[in-house]
Amino acid sequence: MRGIGLIKMIIAKDLVKKYDTTCALKDASFTIEKGEWANIMGPSGSGKTTLLNLIGCLDSPTSGSLMVNGSETSKLSQKERTRFRRENIGLVFQQFHMIPHLTALENVMIAQYFHSIEDEKEAREALVHVGMGHRLHHLPSRLSGGEQQRVCIARALINQPQIILADEPTGNLDKKNEEAVLDIFRELHSEGRTIVIVTHNPEIGEIGDKIIQISHGEVNY
């Protein structure tokens, strides 16, 4: 058993996020258990990425409460959010986002460097784990989209975060690479990691334990 339902990993209560006069998120309340795979789904511009930003401590809410892994993150300063993020959260992006002048291995090691100290052996193992052992010293420009995404997953996992947040992780991938990436997420899920994925893809929606539907900034949970 993966421990679902034993501990609440994310508790959002009346979360509001406003950008100037636009309300991107209205009174969102939901919970995600430890080890759960939750998919945030909704049309474009509905506030999915805003919600992911808040859970990932990339941004802070205008009001409301957000407990992540036992900490109230809504009141943290930017410095504290950075510290919290690097200890608890691994991020995977739709556009992959790698540092262009660093190799695959260095792109993973840089996350170790920002967290604490680099361990090349561990970084190699993480890349081997996602099937990128043969592309360690390639620059991002020499990697396919699927390969870049796998490097990003290795980078997100390298510091052993409790929560993996992914923003449309298969959005830019072909079917074959999509499957390969989803297999990695399935494996992480089976290892007991909490996974939160923002997606349009109904197939991914079916894989998860929970769907948080969002529309015009309102969560239907």
Next chain:
Amino acid sequence: MFPQLLLKAIQRRKLRIALAVLAVVMGASIASTLLTVSFDINDKMGKELKSYGANILLQPSSEGAFINESELYKMKTIFWRHNIMGYSPYLGDTVKVKDTEIVLSGTYFDEEIRIPGLNKTFIGNRKADEKEATIRTGVKTIAPWWKVDGEWPAPKETLVGEALVGIIAAENLGLKQGDLFRAESGSNNRTFKVSGILSTGGDEDGQVIVSLKDAQMLFEKQGMVDRVVVSALTKPEPEQKIDPSRLPPEKYEIWYCTPYISSIMLQIEETVPSASARPIRQVADNEGKLLKKFEWLMFLITGIAMTTASLGVAAAMNTSIFERKKEIGLMKAIGADGNQIAQLFFAEAAVTGMMGGAIGIIIGIVLARIVGMWVFGAIINPSLFSVLISGILSLAVALLGSMLPVKKAVEIEPSVILRGD
């Protein structure tokens, strides 16, 4: 990881870095040139200014008396002896040449003077200053602007003396190089040969200048001189006039050990009792003021050059940070804090500063040499101090110029990476 991150970021943005380095090179080369010149200038400029005349005049301490020539060497034994660049004693009077009254002055042209006291000076067991047991001094040293058409009088004792005749006097007396003339003073007379025609732009143009010894013989005043002009390297007097007699002992000590013209004059009077010193004010004052102004001008230009370089670095850094906004957002999203981002960009700025500084200093040294040769006719050597200061300034300029851009980088929100701005 940090070195790789830094090195690869620099390699990838060679052109941007090159522009920032160029900004520092320009600032550093100007700073290095001016500082090198400025640190060497006091000496060079001081010597240069000496060519516009001596700055201390010695006259007999009592009216009708003379200064004892044999005491003059003692000026080179005072505390500031190395600042006494040279001196020239004069003995003059009116003589009759071809029935015309004219002033004849005797002086040193280029005399070797023994300094008896110095080779007896000991520091512990070591003989000090032995090299300075003799000095060469005279009008050739302290009045290098004297132009002689012909030859300088030869330093030899012959029946016929040699003389320089001022350009106006030569015209009045109808003398030219090689002519012989007789100078009469009372019952004495002596024959001289015109070795050259002198033009100084001063009183000497209307006089006859002979060796001091010849003048002393003619006027029967052996070992005596009626005035001495001294060229001394001095420091500008402080704004507030100092009365040494009112200073407390420790301040008096400091004043005495500072090469003010007043303290040097006092020291000369102490060692040459038959003389009383007074500054040839205009030259002495102007010399100090000019040096001070020149120094300020150097520092001002250096400041402007470095500020401009700093703005250049700031512009290059700003562009770089704007272009790397996503990269910075990504680094923050995957865990970099503000300090780590700042370290990275400041390190880039430091590399820029060091590269620019090194190139700029080398260019500056070359330029300083050119300026030295061109303006002072002398080689200006870089001092370790000017190199160090230029290096520190380059680094400081690069770091200061990066401060605002780095602050902007630190403030970039990691959410830019997801918002897709």
